[in-house]
Structures are given as structure tokens and as C-alpha cells.
Amino acid sequence: xxxxxxxxxxxxxxxxxxxxxxxxxxxxxxxxxxxxxxxxxxxxxxxxxxxxxxxxxxxxxxxxxxxxxxxxxxxxxxxxxxxxxxxxxxxxxxxxxxxxxxxxxxxxxxxxxxxxxxxxxxxxxxxxxxxxxxxxxxxxxxxxxxxxxxxxxxxxxxxxxxxxxxxxxxxxxxxxxxxxxxxxxxxxxxxxxxxxxxxxxxxxxxxxxxxxxxxxxxxxxxxxxxxxxxxxxxxxxxxxxxxxxxxxxxxxxxxxxxxxxxxxxxxxxxxxxxxxxxxxxxxxxxxxxxxxxxxxxxxxxxxxxxxxxxxxxxxxxxxxxxxxxxxxxxxxxxxxxxxxxxxxxxxxxxxxxxxxxxxxxxxxxxxxxxxxxxxxxxxxxxxxxxxxxxxxxxxxxxxxxxxxxxxxxxxxxxxxxxxxxxxxxxxxxxxxxxxxxxxxxxxxxxxxxxxxxxxxxxxxxxxxxxxxxxxxxxxxxxxxxxxxxx
Numbered sequence: 001x002x003x004x005x006x007x008x009x010x011x012x013x014x015x016x017x018x019x020x021x022x023x024x025x026x027x028x029x030x031x032x033x034x035x036x037x038x039x040x041x042x043x044x045x046x047x048x049x050x051x052x053x054x055x056x057x058x059x060x061x062x063x064x065x066x067x068x069x070x071x072x073x074x075x076x077x078x079x080x081x082x083x084x085x086x087x088x089x090x091x092x093x094x095x096x097x098x099x100x101x102x103x104x105x106x107x108x109x110x111x112x113x114x115x116x117x118x119x120x121x122x123x124x125x126x127x128x129x130x131x132x133x134x135x136x137x138x139x140x141x142x143x144x145x146x147x148x149x150x151x152x153x154x155x156x157x158x159x160x161x162x163x164x165x166x167x168x169x170x171x172x173x174x175x176x177x178x179x180x181x182x183x184x185x186x187x188x189x190x191x192x193x194x195x196x197x198x199x200x201x202x203x204x205x206x207x208x209x210x211x212x213x214x215x216x217x218x219x220x221x222x223x224x225x226x227x228x229x230x231x232x233x234x235x236x237x238x239x240x241x242x243x244x245x246x247x248x249x250x251x252x253x254x255x256x257x258x259x260x261x262x263x264x265x266x267x268x269x270x271x272x273x274x275x276x277x278x279x280x281x282x283x284x285x286x287x288x289x290x291x292x293x294x295x296x297x298x299x300x301x302x303x304x305x306x307x308x309x310x311x312x313x314x315x316x317x318x319x320x321x322x323x324x325x326x327x328x329x330x331x332x333x334x335x336x337x338x339x340x341x342x343x344x345x346x347x348x349x350x351x352x353x354x355x356x357x358x359x360x361x362x363x364x365x366x367x368x369x370x371x372x373x374x375x376x377x378x379x380x381x382x383x384x385x386x387x388x389x390x391x392x393x394x395x396x397x398x399x400x401x402x403x404x405x406x407x408x409x410x411x412x413x414x415x416x417x418x419x420x421x422x423x424x425x426x427x428x429x430x431x432x433x434x435x436x437x438x439x440x441x442x443x444x445x446x447x448x449x450x451x452x453x454x455x456x457x458x459x460x461x462x463x464x465x466x467x468x469x470x471x472x473x474x475x476x477x478x479x480x481x482x483x484x485x486x
Contacts, residue, residue, distance in 0.1 A: 247261055298343060340372070354368070
């Protein structure tokens with residue numbers, strides 16, 4: 001903590017300096033001032049944490065000096081010193097935010113306590129400032145993730161445009177990179193060294209999606225810069241890393257094209273190639289591109305990454321439209337869908353109850369891919385997640401909880417959790433919870449002398465509702481069950 005002492009009496013200044021130096025190891029007296037004008041100049045130069053200020057000094061007095069300093073350095077704290085016990089001085093000082101007031105001749109204990117109180121106030125203010133800064137950083141990160149997610153999902157709203165303009169007021173163009181085969185931390189560290197461009201990074205499956213924002217107005221120059229940056233990055237990243245690049249666009253709602261191009265480029269690039277970065281090869285042999293996209297989509301489905309698989313399908317469909325008419329496309333997609341289903345079943349996926357034959361439009365095939373992906377995810381992750389959900393129910397059945405609570409506990413949306421729960425347990429969520437609570441209530445009815453009201457509360461039910469549910473579930477009232485079974 002840095003302190004300046006302002007007092008027109010030399011003896012007072014030296015005594016105060018000596019006392020502070022002997023009492024504190026972490027407090028440094030960085031200057032002394034004999035009048036208000038010098039105090040203001042020293043404050044501007046050294047920006048102290050605390051100033052011990054005498055009220056009565058020649059020229060500019062202590063109160064006026066405080067007023068001027070606070071205009072430029074509002075976080076500076078002051079301990080006011082005066083030979084007069086004047087309420088008027090104290091009242092003016094308090095209006096300026098001064099909380100500490102010491103009478104001359106200053107008492108060492110009183111001075112010590114004032115310094116400790118001011119130090120504590122400074123520490124608490126800094127802690128609060130750090131907390132606010134951290135909250136702002138987290139809010140900014142979240143908002144930027146909303147922006148990049150909205151772009152790649154083609155869901156640009158007025159609010160997204162407003163946030164984009166607020167974060168990037170100088171933005172003129174932007175473009176995407178899709179990086180495979182590298183960790184986010186490595187790429188983030190590398191970007192800090194290689195570019196000053198504002199960048200948003202989103203992890204999507206095994207890929208990193210990067211949005212670069214630039215104030216340059218020439219698309220040619222931006223494309224050249226993007227290649228230069230990718231080249232520089234590729235030299236510092238693992239040899240297995242590929243960097244697909246999209247064309248820059250001005251309009252926010254067209255950046256989905258840049259993302260799709262970068263995604264296509266990442267599918268075309270291979271780690272064995274001599275160059276592992278670049279724009280998509282739109283004139284590449286179309287069958288070659290189509291096969292690569294089929295392969296990429298298949299691998300995303302096997303990994304349970306449904307949304308990424310659908311992204312690849314959109315690119316796949318776009319490639320087909322360049323060389324086939326609509327009737328031929330549907331026929332081609334049907335044949336491909338049958339092959340895809342067979343390949344997935346060979347890997348162990350249970351897709352027997354799904355049919356590809358009824359699909360007649362692009363949207364039908366998107367839904368088929370979603371169903372395939374969800375089934376694969378349920379098969380691979382479902383048992384573990386539903387076991388976790390059941391454990392939550394067993395641990396909390398005495399308390400009120402909702403489907404949303406359990407879904408959040410296992411990290412799924414309520415809709416998806418409902419579907420997964422029914423598929424895994426062959427029961428609805430409500431039926432499972434009711435069944436479990438009723439079984440627990442049966443145990444209590446037979447094994448304890450608790451009243452029906454007490455049992456109802458023990459299994460998480462309102463007493464009046466409990467009797468109705470119990471009878472509906474067992475065809476007996478709780479009282480009848482207890483008397484006929486015991």
C-alpha cells in the first residue's frame with residue numbers, strides 16, 4: 001500500500017513517516033507535501049492508495065486538495081488530520097467520502113487503527129472489483145458463445161446483431177476456420193502469439209470452430225491474411241492438425257456460408273497431405289468430395305455427435321444438387337441411407353425399427369440422421385445416464401422434485417431425457433417415480449406404525465393426494481392395504 005503524507009509541519013510529517021515505517025512492513029510512504037498544491041502534484045505522479053492530509057495548509061487547503069484529487073483519482077482513500085475538533089470540517093470531509101478523521105497531536109494507536117481500517121476498505125474494494133471483473137468476463141464469454149452458436153445454426157436475431165456490434169464495433173468482415181486434431185488451449189495460446197484479430201472459439205465435438213473478425217474492407221486482403229495465419233499456425237501445431245478456411249463475408253447472416261466452407265475444407269483435407277490448411281476445393285472431383293463427406297458424417301454419428309453429422313449432411317446435400325436433379329437426389333439419398341443404416345448396425349447400433357424408404361425430402365433425411373444419432377447416443381450413454389437419474393430419484397423421493405430437476409442433474413434437455421428414459425426403462429418418468437414412491441409407502445405401511453399422514457410426507461406426497469394415488473395404483477386405499485396385508 002502506497003501513502004503520501006501532506007502536512008505543512010515538517011516535524012509532523014517526519015514523525016508520521018517514522019511511525020508508519022516502524023509499524024508496517026507492507027506500507028510505503030512514497031512522498032511528502034508541505035501544502036495542497038504539492039499534494040495534488042504528487043498524487044497525480046504517484047497515484048497513492050492513501051493520503052494522510054492536514055486540513056490547514058498554506059495556499060490550497062486539505063479539503064480543496066482532496067476535492068481536486070478525487071476528480072482524477074476517485075479510488076484514493078484519505079485520512080484527514082486537524083488540530084481543531086471542528087464538526088464543520090468533518091461534515092465537509094464526509095461529503096467527499098472521507099471516513100477517517102484524526103486530531104493533532106495524533107495518537108499512535110488511533111493512527112494505527114485508522115490505517116488498518118482504510119487498508120481493509122481498500123482490500124474489500126479490490127476484492128469486489130475482481131469479482132465484478134470476473135463476472136463481466138464470464139458474461140462476455142457466454143455472450144460471444146451465443147453469437148457464434150447463432151451464426152453456425154443460422155439463427156441470427158436482432159439481439160445477436162446488437163451483441164455482435166457491441167463487442168466488435170470496428171468489424172467489417174469475418175470468416176471461419178475449422179480446426180481438427182488439436183486442443184483448444186494450444187490453439188488459444190498460439191492465437192495470442194500469431195494474431196491481434198478478435199476471435200471467438202467454440203469446441204464442437206472433435207473440432208474447434210474459430211470466428212475471426214477484421215476491420216479490413218478488401219475480401220482479397222482478408223483471404224490472403226487468413227491463409228498467412230493458417231500457414232503460420234500449421235507450422236506450430238501437431239502434424240495431424242488440419243485447418244479448413246471459409247470465405248470472408250460482411251453480412252452476419254451470410255457467415256453460415258463461411259462456416260460451411262470451412263467445414264467442407266476440413267473434410268477434404270487429410271493429415272497425410274503436404275498442405276494441411278486451405279479453402280474448400282469446390283472444383284475437386286465431385287464424387288471424391290461426396291465420399292469424403294459421407295465418411296465424415298458417418299464418423300460423427302458413430303461418435304454420437306448428431307448436430308455435427310447434420311452439418312455435414314447439409315454440405316453433402318449441397319454437393320448432390322450440383323450434379324443431380326431432385327428425383328435422382330432422393331433416390332441417391334435413399335440408397336445412401338440404406339448403406340448408412342447397414343454400416344451403423346454393423347458397428348452394433350440397433351436400428352431395426354427405423355426405415356429409410358419413406359423419406360421424400362431433405363428434411364426427412366435430416367430427421368433420419370437425428371434419429372440414428374439419438375439411438376446411438378442412447379445405446380452408448382443411456383444406461384449410465386438413466387442409472388444416474390434413478391439414483392437421483394431414489395435419493396430424493398421424499399422431497400418434491402420435477403422432471404426438469406432430474407434432467408438437469410444428468411445433463412440432458414427435458415424432452416430428450418423423457419425420450420431416453422422411456423426407451424431405457426419402458427416406463428414414463430412419472431410412472432417410474434410414482435411406482436417407486438408407492439413401493440416405499442407399502443414398506444412403511446407394513447413395517448411401521450406411522451400414520452397415513454406421516455407416511456405420505458415420508459414418500460414426498462401431500463396426504464390427500466397420497467391416498468388417491470395409492471388407490472389408483474393398487475386398487476386399495478392405504479388403510480385397506482395395511483389391514484389386509486398385515
